[in-house]
Amino acid sequence: MSQPGTLSGRAAPAAPRRSRLDRRFLGLVAALAALILLNVVLTNNFLTLQTIAVNVSQVAPIAIVALGMTLVIATGGIDLSVGAVMAVAGALAPLIFLSGWGQASPALGLVASIALPLLVAAACGLFNGMLVSFLGVQPIIATLILFISGRGIALVLTNGNLQTFSNPGFATLGTGRILGLPVQGWIALALALVVALVVRKTIYGRYLLSIGGNERAAALAGTPVARVKIATYMICSMLAGLAGLIVVAINSASDAARVGNLMELDAIAAAVVGGAALSGGRAPILGTLLGAVFIQLVGYTLIANGVPDEATYIVTAAIIVIAVYLQDSRRRT
Amino acid sequence: MTEPLLQMTGIQKAFAGVPALRDASLRIGPGEVHALVGQNGAGKSTLIKILTGVYRRDAGEVRFGGRAVDLRSPRDAQGVGIATIYQELTLVPQRTVTENIVLGYEPRRPWGTIDWKAADARAREVLSRFGIELDLDRPLGSYPTAIQQLVAIGRAASMEARLLIMDEPTSSLDEREVETLFGVIRALKERGTSILYVSHFLDELFAVCDGVTIMRDGRTVGETRIKGTTKLDLIAGMLGRDPDEIRAAGxxxxxxxxxxxxxxxxxxxxxxxxxxxxxxxxxxxxxxxxxxxxxxxxxxxxxxxxxxxxxxxxxxxxxxxxxxxxxxxxxxxxxxxIAFLTEDRKVEGIIPDLSVRENLTLALLPRLSKMGIVDEARERQIVEGFIKAMGIRTADMDQPIRELSGGNQQKVLLARWLALExxxxxxxxxxxxxxxxxxxxxxxxxxxxxxxxxxxxxxxxxxxxxxxxxxxxxxxxxxxxxxxxxxxxxxxxxxxxxxxxxxxxxxxxxxx
CATH class of the missing domain: 3.40.50.300 (P-loop containing nucleotide triphosphate hydrolases)
Incomplete structure (x- = not known):
């Protein structure tokens, strides 16, 4: 436990230390609770399984992408390519299970249609990470390359066609239910817990935060900066790839032009509302999860109560402004 | 005795209930070069930040130029004539020398655009007082730290301040540059500018200061003329010990x-x-x-x-x-x-937002982990040991390192390396x-x-x-x-x- 400094007679403060981050987190929880309460009163049929399932289903892909985004942001970077990577993964999966080979051995085809897109996504992350680590390209520029070309690749793969399919096995990713709630919600929750534990308990998590906090100091202390950054971009891309698969599974259709469109912005917004600092050094994973849910719920609240679609964008923007303001005020005093 | 330019009395300030200043006072006469000394954590920085409007005081009075003042922001402080040169450089390395010198005080033409000719002229004049000539169009960051430091000092001096605060101004200067700085200080003094001089190099105080205020544990414990004191007395005052005791211990x-x-x-x-x-x-x-x-x-x-x-x-x-x-x-x-404790604690040493514990074990992590998972129980044990052995003053090991004083940060960084044996x-x-x-x-x-x-x-x-x-x-x-x-x-x-x-x-x- 805390001890007064051995040399000074000065008493150590008794207040526990983590309080600052926890306050932010609690603030978000309180805001979320208030929003839910508001909906219970205002919105018809809010507390029905149907409504909850719809919201969970919509928020899960955003949350999954935002987890990876939070890690990249923690290194002081940003990943604009997540939406495009979703499109690539989403385009590949149907190509694989609809191919002659995939039809011939459906079980193997199903596994391959999940595993291969994830591997390709990982390769995209490797590309991003190498540009950032070895060539020293600014993350926003490095990932802009795949942001632009990734969707192009997805369109070329599919000849720009909408691929529709009927594959109950694959569709489970987006339409399955466990305990009445969408499978992807459980996936997002499980991933958030895993990532949170990784950040908190592992040497990788420690390295991640120290690189984001002061890269030069971290490198001098022997931290394998390049390896950690590359791993982080790869994790982010794989999570994006998974989200792409889920979106395609929900619709039983893959549209390379639409899958993951503007997702990078939603993910960044969720991370920022959740308490991530764009300057790096912090990775509030559970905050990100709540941030995604919060943004989703605000949008739903407005739409369900007859506010026009366009207005939700403005409200979302306002929330981000407030989140950034709260973060900024944390840095002062 | 004439009325002092600055008089701070009974200043108190606490952060999250922890008192940083209990009863601090400071008095500086017009045209006086006044030293402020104390160990790290004695409250010097906090007192300066209250004077410059960065922090608000909890109690006490600040009188400047004969009036009670309440400085709510650095801009307020500059408004009454208090300019500061911080220990860490606060200039913009990518911009030119001129731009840095006139930053925030750019001479304007009647229609509002910046008068670069006048700006260059002012910059040249400021630098000439230091006897240095620089290419005004070159980015400031392309010059060595020492030159940058002199530019920062020149910038502050050019603001026609009545009180100039210098926080460790010589820490990156070599001997000749220090002499140049002292020359500037004496010239400023002759023009009636008061200077608050904070330095760990006690010899410098005797070279350039008139009076000295000693702080310890958030209190002002002594104020004296520099002529009537000795280095040993100052150290004794800062440590709260008897001078003879120190002399005996060697x-x-x-x-x-x-x-x-x-x-x-x-x-x-x-x-x-x-x-x-x-x-x-x-x-x-x-x-x-x-x-x-x-x-x-x-x-x-x-x-x-x-x-x-x-x-x-x-x-x-x-x-x-x-x-x-x-x-x-x-x-x-x-x-x-091999271990390497670098010179620049801030840029190459600490991870400011991480805790004392996480900073201390950063280099040791590979040996503290199994299958990639950090053994936190062992980590805490090791950190606890170092905090005790090295007398690191911290509320607890999970406190962010940026909240520690410079000397304690340095001890944590030393411990980071010693932990590797x-x-x-x-x-x-x-x-x-x-x-x-x-x-x-x-x-x-x-x-x-x-x-x-x-x-x-x-x-x-x-x-x-x-x-x-x-x-x-x-x-x-x-x-x-x-x-x-x-x-x-x-x-x-x-x-x-x-x-x-x-x-x-x-x-x-x-x-x-």
Whole structure:
């Protein structure tokens, strides 16, 4: 436990230390609770399984992408390519299970249609990470390359066609239910817990935060900066790839032009509302999860109560402004 | 006695219930150069930040120019005539010299655009007072730190302030530049500007200050004329001890028993790097402290960087434990048993937002982890041990390191390396910007490890530290090692002579 400094007679403060981050987190929880309460009163049929399932289903892909985004942001970077990577993964999966080979051995085809897109996504992350680590390209520029070309690749793969399919096995990713709630919600929750534990308990998590906090100091202390950054971009891309698969599974259709469109912005917004600092050094994973849910719920609240679609964008923007303001005020005093 | 320009009385300030200032006061007369001294954590910085409007005081009174004032922001403080030069440079390295000097006070043309001609003229005039001439259109960051520091001082001086606050203004200046600075201070004083001078180098105070205020534990414990006091009295006041007691104890310093040096651990022959190191011959034995002396830019830090795998080695050989090695990253150097406490604590040392614990174990993590998972119980045990052994003043080990005083941050960083039980510890200005108390503690910790067989390569600008601490001193000039002095027997005069003498014998007598 805390001890007064051995040399000074000065008493150590008794207040526990983590309080600052926890306050932010609690603030978000309180805001979320208030929003839910508001909906219970205002919105018809809010507390029905149907409504909850719809919201969970919509928020899960955003949350999954935002987890990876939070890690990249923690290194002081940003990943604009997540939406495009979703499109690539989403385009590949149907190509694989609809191919002659995939039809011939459906079980193997199903596994391959999940595993291969994830591997390709990982390769995209490797590309991003190498540009950032070895060539020293600014993350926003490095990932802009795949942001632009990734969707192009997805369109070329599919000849720009909408691929529709009927594959109950694959569709489970987006339409399955466990305990009445969408499978992807459980996936997002499980991933958030895993990532949170990784950040908190592992040497990788420690390295991640120290690189984001002061890269030069971290490198001098022997931290394998390049390896950690590359791993982080790869994790982010794989999570994006998974989200792409889920979106395609929900619709039983893959549209390379639409899958993951503007997702990078939603993910960044969720991370920022959740308490991530764009300057790096912090990775509030559970905050990100709540941030995604919060943004989703605000949008739903407005739409369900007859506010026009366009207005939700403005409200979302306002929330981000407030989140950034709260973060900024944390840095002062 | 005339009315003081500044009078602060009964100032109190607490952060999250922890008092930083309990009863601080400060009085500065017009045209007076006044020193503020105290150990790290005594409350000097907090008091200055209250004076400059960065923090709000909880209690007490501030009178400036005969009126009670309430400064709510740095802009307010500048408005009444208080200008500050912070310890850390607060300029914009990418912008030009002129832009930095006039930043925020750009001369305007009637229609609102910036009058660059007038700006250049003002910049030139400001710099000429320091006797330096710079290319005004070059980015400030392309000049050495010392020059940048002088520009910062010039900028503040040009604001026609009535009170100029200098927080450790000489920490990155060499001797000649310090003299220049003192000249400027005297000139400002003659024009009636008051100066609040904060420095850990007590000798400087006697050279340039009129009065001195001593702080300890958030209180002002003494105020006196500099003429009527001695260095020992000041130290005694800062530490809260009796001067006789300190005199009797003598200085611990780094001095250790020299007879127990072991085999050669590190041997560099003709080592050169892509960063201004041209020819380094060096030998460090276990249990030995080797000093690296030289002027700013002579290649001291560059030697350390080359040995630690940070810069590319372009020639020569490096042997560790008798085996020739090529170290191409800090990680490899660490694995070879080398640790490097860098000169710039803020830029290359601390991870500000992480806790004391996480900072302390950063280099140790690979040894604290199994299958990638950090053993936090063991980590806490180790950190607890170091906090106790090194007297690190922290509320608890999960406190963010940025909230600690400079001296305590330095102890945490030293502990980061000692935790690895290194065979060679490279220390680059280990006690710079650290107060007297922490300095003695840090030196005695290092001495203890040397006795246990650790080799130390000590880089220091303080002759005293080198002469009293090092067994051998290697002198560098322009990226080359030119001479090796053996202790005992080195005097300040002989060291200065070796540092300054033109290198007529280009090769050090390295053969042994």
């Amino acid at each position: 200085r611990t310093q780094l001095a250790t028993d020299q007879t127990h040096t072991g085999p050669v651990f590190l041997e560099a022959r003709g080592l050169s790097s892509d960063r201004r190191l041209k020819r380094l011959d060096l030998e460090v034995r276990a249990g030995e402290i080797v000093g690296l002396a030289g002027l700013l830019g002579s290649g001291r830090t560059e030697s350390a960087r080359a040995i630690f795998g940070m810069d590319k080695v372009t020639g020569g050989s490096l042997k560790i434990g008798g085996r020739e090695v090529r170290l191409s990253s800090p990680r490899e150097a660490i694995d070879a048993g 290194p065979k060679l510890l490279i220390l680059d200005e280990p006690t710079r910007g650290v107060d007297v108390g922490a300095k003695l503690e840090i030196q005695s910790i290092i001495a203890k490890h040397v006795e246990q067989g650790c080799a130390v390569l000590l880089i220091s600008s303080e002759f005293e530290e080198l002469i009293e601490g090092a067994h051998n001193i290697v002198v560098l000039q322009e990226g080359r090692s030119v001479r090796r002095l053996n202790n005992p027997g080195v005097t300040e005069a002989s060291l200065i002579h070796a540092i300054a003498e033109p290198p007529d014998h280009p090769h050090m007598e390295a053969a042994e």
